[in-house]
Amino acid sequence: MKVDLGKQVLEYFSERNQSELTIELEEIPSNCCLGRLPELKLLDTPPSDPDQYRHFLVHGIRIHVSRVLRTQDTLKVFLSGFGPFKNLEVSGVNLIL
Numbered sequence: 001m002k003v004d005l006g007k008q009v010l011e012y013f014s015e016r017n018q019s020e021l022t023i024e025l026e027e028i029p030s031n032c033c034l035g036r037l038p039e040l041k042l043l044d045t046p047p048s049d050p051d052q053y054r055h056f057l058v059h060g061i062r063i064h065v066s067r068v069l070r071t072q073d074t075l076k077v078f079l080s081g082f083g084p085f086k087n088l089e090v091s092g093v094n095l096i097l
Helices: 007-015
Strands: 002-005 020-029 036-043 053-058 061-066 070-080 087-094
16 A cells, blocks of 8 residues: 655644654444444554554654555545645545445
């Protein structure tokens, strides 16, 4: 699997003096017949149980991807929003578990 970080993402990490990104699954409980809703959770800290993650080093950024997540060949990390409302997002993950 390849992890793609664009120039804007690298600047985002540099501005925040951040060198870790953990991508994991968060299951949100639902009161209706859907059961749980899967969502991605992005953290700026290393995982508490590293054995449950795949690890990548991209341009000095340590990326940890949960082994539970089904990913495509390329995982793309990008910025959305503008100004002070920018946040990281990820594409290339299949959330249908």
